[in-house]
Amino acid sequence: MLKYKLKTNSYFKIILNLCTLGLFSLFILLTIPTTPLQADTTQTATGSFNTTNNMITGTFEVHSDYYQKDIEYSYSTKLGQTTTASPIDAQQYPYMPKVIVDGTEVTVTDNSYAQLGESSHFYNLDDNQMVISKIQIGTGRWVVGKILDFNNDTYYMIAKNTWLKKNSNDYLVPHDYGAITSSGNMAKITVPYTVDENYVVQDVSLNTNLGTKTVTVAGDKNSEVNVKVPGLKGYNADQQTVKANIDSNGKITCDSQINYLDNQIPKTVTFPGTMDGKKVVDLTTNLTNAQQLALQDQKTVKINFNPAKDKNDNVYQPVSDDSIPVKLNSSKQIVLADNAKTSIPVYLSAANLTINYLEANDPQKVIGQATKLVKLDKTDVKISLPSLQDSSISSTGYNTTYQPEITLNGASLDPNNLSVSVKIPQLSVFTIEENVYTNNELYSNIKYQLSIGSEIKNYQKYIESSKPNDNVFKLDLNKSTVTETYGKQQASEPISVVLKNNYTLANLLKLISGGQIDNQLSGINLSLNLYYTPITSSTSTAGNNVDNDIDLIKKDHLVSTLPDKGDVTLYKLNDNKFSQITNHDLSSNSDWRSDETAQISNETYYRVATNEWVKAQSVYLYQPMNLIVKTGNKITYFNNCQDDQCNNCVLAPNTAWKVDRVAYLDNTGTKYYRIATDDFVKADNVTVE
Known part of the structure; x- marks a missing residue:
């Protein structure tokens, strides 16, 4: 070499x-x-x-x-x-x-x-x-x-x-x-x-909270360079690098302030939260770098704690609205600035309250129980509790819409016993039992209770569900009776004597109590035996006999065309004869109001517009109704709108179904509930919920 x-x-x-x-x-x-x-x-x-x-x-x-x-x-x-x-x-x-x-x-x-x-x-x-x-x-x-x-x-x-x-x-x-x-x-x-004379190497002083620290910086003139912050044993710097500027003359400056934080100072502060001197929760908060540096400099720092939850998700907050002063002791532990205190008083700001609903007249009797998260304060707060209905507690004979109101104080509640008891007023009720007969045979039996204070319209589904088709049957007022029982007293009279006109439950109750189910009915039991007979043209007083060949009966009906037979043909009546209308039809599965019935040659027609008629065999009669029905303990078959039973079409046992109408699919007045577009279940095979 x-x-x-x-x-x-x-x-x-x-x-x-x-x-x-x-x-x-x-x-x-x-x-x-x-x-x-x-x-x-x-x-x-x-x-x-x-x-x-x-x-x-x-x-x-x-x-x-x-x-x-x-x-x-x-x-x-x-x-x-x-x-x-x-x-x-x-x-x-x-x-x-x-x-x-x-x-x-x-x-x-x-x-x-x-x-x-x-x-x-x-x-x-x-x-x-x-x-x-x-x-x-x-x-x-x-x-x-x-x-x-x-x-x-x-x-x-x-x-x-x-x-x-x-x-x-x-x-x-x-x-x-x-x-x-x-x-x-x-x-x-x-x-x-050649040697790069644009390259500069200098020692530069960095400003820190622990004095200046000297580092060597190198780089090109007219540039900005990253300078690694020197480590310091036992401390963590708040920055890993800082910027230094090198001017055109090669002078290097760094204006950043670097803070070294003692790594023994905790980042998270935890103090016990107490009620009546007993710990109920841990209060915690995270310190900022500025707070940690202040503590390192032996300064008192005010901090705010986060709301804390216990194992039951109850929420606690410090009683004091002010920030809580803390300091660093000689062992580098964060303590309360008030040396006499080691814990922080708290109150319940939100609690999962157990509500016991009791009978007002018998507080030992529990009607039901519910849980509700309520917002509290460290002073008295009025709180509206949910009603029985809001808590999905069904209880006959009680005011299910009554909302109890209580006063609670989040600072005085016992977190180990967060329950309250409220009394629910009992409603008086009266009972109605209806036995309905058609052609002297029992058609339906229904028994229900009506609460005092409610309106009759709230029970319309019960009233309607027990009736046969009033387009086919008519109530026999003289044969039908109403029996009123109160205690041991009993009185029975024909409905024709009581009402003197066509029977409805609403009319009957209006006669007794003025239309409101109030205390006049408390404790009363009504037993109704209602007899219906078929309507015939000869007994129709509303009809207008044009001649011996045709009967016209003024009667309102609701009719629905069949959903699976296509458009339905319309007819017009001229000279006591029906002829087909050829330029338009009724759509399938469409609903219409009829105000008149025509009977001719054993054929029935319903008028749905001015001189526009539809055959009875192309429609079925119905009444709108919203209710829930339930099947029994065995499978239940259902029919289509032509009253044809489908052997493979069944409803499972003990299942509930929503009904939107009552339908009459034959000329006997048999009642069906519609549960789908073309699915009908016989009323006798289900119960009304």
């Missing part, structure tokens, strides 16, 4: 460590440029090329005022290219400047080049022949990478497949490689370099 020292400025010096060239066969191992590289005679240095990978390699030293020593650099570059050299131990010397090695300026000294005359030919070796490629005008010295004996002549290769002929009459080559042998003599080269 040879070292050759070059002249440098006062700051830097360079020594190139050059690798020994090896020889193989007759060829000298030098990197060959892609184009002829003319040597520079003005600089000298020792060096070599490596033809194996076309690389120039070496080391040199640069003096550093910062480190007060020479720092060794290494470089490696291809001939004709530049590279950036780095210190060999870059981690040990991170603040050394960049050094640019210029591989395009490499030159060769004596005994390392071929010198040409005034006019020289360049040759190319093609197809085993040396062919003149161009003529070089002017003298010069050229790097030689290879010597070739070819056809009794010697050729020097100065670039890839570019050759000069030795000892010809036209060429003067006074120097050759005779002095370079396998003994290891070196060719001398020059490798120019």
